[in-house]
Amino acid sequence: MGRVLERLAVAKRALGTLEELAYREAPSPLERDAAIQRFEYTFEAFWKALQVFLREREGLEAASPKRAIRLAHEVGLMEEEEARLALTMADDRNLTVHTYNETLAQAIFARLGGYAQLMGKVLGRMMDEGRPL
Template identity: 50%
Template sequence: MEKIQERLELTQKVLNKLHELASKTELSDVERDALIQRFEFSFEILWKCAKEYLYAEEGIDAASPKKVIRCCRELGLLDEEQTTQALQMADDRNLTTHTYDESFARAVVERIRTYDHLLQNWLENLQ
């Protein structure tokens, strides 16, 4: 449990950094790119934290982000709407890693602002 607690604390720090940029109304190109990168690693650390939680607390071994999200839904850690958003978030995370074009970057930034709240709620539910 101590390892999970450390992971939860680290995840909170990472999400605070994401929120720092996501809450800004105007972003320069550099800030926009930094927000996208912060989103990528915020999503990564949170789904892996949830994966560890599922295994330690519930004995569930889920190997992929989408499986972890669905398991969190089954346990009530995410509701139906949050699950739908989280699955879209996983898709966006994959696209941000492998695709870059200006119009996609602008569109995903707006979704990241919504994901910022979702990620924080998900973490709170794990705690």
């Protein structure tokens, strides 16, 4: 479980940086863009923690974020609605990497608070599951 706890710690730290900006009501363009950048690396840390957790705790392999999300739902780490939101989050993360425009940036920023809450819940569940028995 050492690797899982290490990945969870990295993801929690990344999430903390996202939370600093994700809930701003009227961010400047610079703050919005910084929040989106933080979302990108937080999502990466989140899904990689999920991947390692699934491998070490459940014996399941997930080579992609969406596969990890689907498996997390199957093993009970995410409820169905949470998994749907997480899949949307994965799509938004892909959009931030491949496309940039003002309208898209505003739309994604508006969803960051919900994504941060979801990642926090799931990371908390993995931390509870990751404690030695």
